[in-house]
Structures are given as structure tokens and as C-alpha cells.
Amino acid sequence: MFRWLSALVVAVVLSGFAVLLLTGQYLNEGPVLVRLTRTHGVHVGDLFVVLGWAVALLAVGGLLWSAGRRDG
Structure with a gap:
């Protein structure tokens, strides 16, 4: 479930x-x-882009972390 949610994000x-x-x-x-x-x-709206970028990177990190745990 976590992997699907991360991929969707x-x-x-x-x-x-x-x-x-x-x-x-x-x-x-x-x-x-x-x-x-x-x-x-740099506009206030640029902060939204940076925040989204950070969330996407965290989601990718979550995918890698969960795959690493499963692979053992």
C-alpha cells in the first residue's frame, strides 16, 4: 500500500x-x-514548487526504502 501511495504522489x-x-x-x-x-x-509561488519537489523526493526515498527492506 505504501509503495502505491508513494508512486501516486x-x-x-x-x-x-x-x-x-x-x-x-x-x-x-x-x-x-x-x-x-x-x-x-523568487516569488511566493516558487515555494509551492520547491515544496512539491521535496515531497516527490521523499516519496521516491520511501519507495527505495521499502524496496530495500523487502529485498533484505
Whole structure:
């Protein structure tokens, strides 16, 4: 059950990131937190992307951990 849930989390997060990359837009970028250049910066909406990335990596880690336990 845990492996299926982890795989589903990875699939959903990666699909969401694919949509963001294809559209080039966020639903709500929010204010700029850190200005990198005059026209670019880190927005509040970028934190959502980083959080999703971290959740997906944890799910992959869970898959690897459960596979390692089973293999022994």
C-alpha cells in the first residue's frame, strides 16, 4: 500500500510540474521574496514548487526504502 501511495504522489507532483512548465504560468505567483535581477526573482509561488519537489523526493526515498527492506 505504501509503495502505491508513494508512486501516486510522485506521479501527481511530476504531472503538476509538467503543466507549470508547459504553461509557463503559476496560478498565483505572489509577491517577490528575493530579487535576483531587475526582471527576475523568487516569488511566493516558487515555494509551492520547491515544496512539491521535496515531497516527490521523499516519496521516491520511501519507495527505495521499502524496496530495500523487502529485498533484505
